[in-house]
Amino acid sequence: MRSLSFVIVLAACSSRSQPPSSETATAQPAASTPTLGLAMLVPDDATTVSVWRPMELAILSMIDSQPEMYRCWRDLEQKIEVAYQVFTADQSSFVILEGDLSRAQVQPCAEEALGYSRILTEDFRDEGGQLVVQTALGLVHAGWRDRFVVIGRPSDVTRSLASQTPSKVWAAAIDDLPGKDALATTAFAAISRDLMFTGIVGVPTTRWTMVFDGPPRGWPTKTFIEDGEDALDRFVQEQLRLAKRKEQGLPPEPPESPDAAVPPEPERRMPTFRGRIELHYASTADAKRASEIFTKHAFSFELETNLALALSRLPQKLAGTKLTVEFTHDSFPGVELDKLQAWLASVQAAASAQRPN
Secondary structure, rough: OOHHHHHHHHHOOOOOOOOOOOOOOOOOOOOOOOOHHOOOOOOOOOOEEEEEEEEHHHHHHHHHHOOEEEHHHHHHHHHEEEEEEEEEEOOOOEEEEEEEEOOOHHHHHHHHHHHHOOOOOOOOEEOOOOEEEEOOEEEEEEEEOOEEEEEOOOHHHHHHHHOOOOOOOOHHHOOOOOOOOHHOOOEEEEEOOHHHHHHHHHHEEEEEEEEEEOOOOOOOOOOOEEEOHHHHHHHHHHHHHHHHHHHHOOOOOOOOOOOOOOOOOOOOOOOOEEEEEEEEEEEHHHHHHHHHHHHOOOOOOOOOOOHHHHHHOEEEEOOOEEEEEEEEEEOOOOOOOHHHHHHHHHHHHHHHOOOOO
C-alpha cells in the first residue's frame, strides 16, 4: 500500500527524480504474456500484484544508492528482467524477481554487496533450502523456483514456494500485467482488489488497475569495486596515497571520474510521465456515479482545493462497468506534497477501516 501511495504522490507532485526526457512517453497497450510460473507464487488472498522496471523498485534503488558498488552486483541487476511486488492483507508485501538469477551467482555477490552497503548485519545462512538474511530492516528469506527469486518474510516466502497450483484468483489478472517487453515505456503497473479507491470515491470497486508510463532509463552510473577486491583495503590504500601526495606538497587531485566503461548519466530534466487508473465496478450505474463524483469533485471526504480541482479535470473514459481516469506530469498544478501526503494518509485510514478482519 505504501509503495502504491508513493506512486500517486509521484504522479501528483513531480517531487522525485524521474528518467530524463524531453518528451512524455506515450502509453502503449502491452501484449499479455502467459505467466503460469508467477501465478503459482501469488497467494489467493493477496490484495495487489504490481510489476516494476527493476531499477524503479524501491529496495533495489536503496541498495544501488551507494556511489560505489561491486561490479558483480551490477551484473546481477542487469539480469533482472522483471520485478514484481505482491501485497498481502496485513499491509505487508514480498518481492519476486524474474531473470537469470541462479543462487550460485546471487549468494556470494549479494553477501559482499549488502555488507558493503551496510544493509547486512549478519552472515548469510541456509534454513530449509532458503537463504536467510539478517538485515538492518529485519529478517529476510530468499528462495528460488525456476527463473524466480522470492524475497520477503519467512512465512510469505515459504508459502509462495510451497504452492503447487496457479492462483485461481490471480492467474488471469496477472496475464493482464505488462510483460518485460513493455517495460521500455511502462515503469510500474498494478492490479488490486483492495479498497483504496472505494475510500476515495465512495463507490465500491470490484478491482482497480494503475499503469504508470515514463521514458526508459538505465541503472545509475557507478564507480565499481572489482570482484574479490577488499573495499576497506582499497579505501585505506587510497587514503595513504593521498596523504603521501600531501607530504610531497602536491596539489589535491580533481574528483575521480566514474568508470570509463559506463556512459555518463544525461542531464536531469523536468520529469515527464503519463498514467491511467482503471476503476472496475459491479454495474454501469456505479461506474457512472463514480464518473460524476470525479467531475463534480464530490469525493468521500474534503480535499485540498487545488487537488480536488485537478482530479475533476482529469480526462475520463467510461466503458460499461469500467471508468478510466488519465493523468500526466502536469495534471496537478499547485498541489503541495505535504497536503497530498496528508490526503493519502486519510485515504489509507479509510481503506483500512473498510477492510474485512
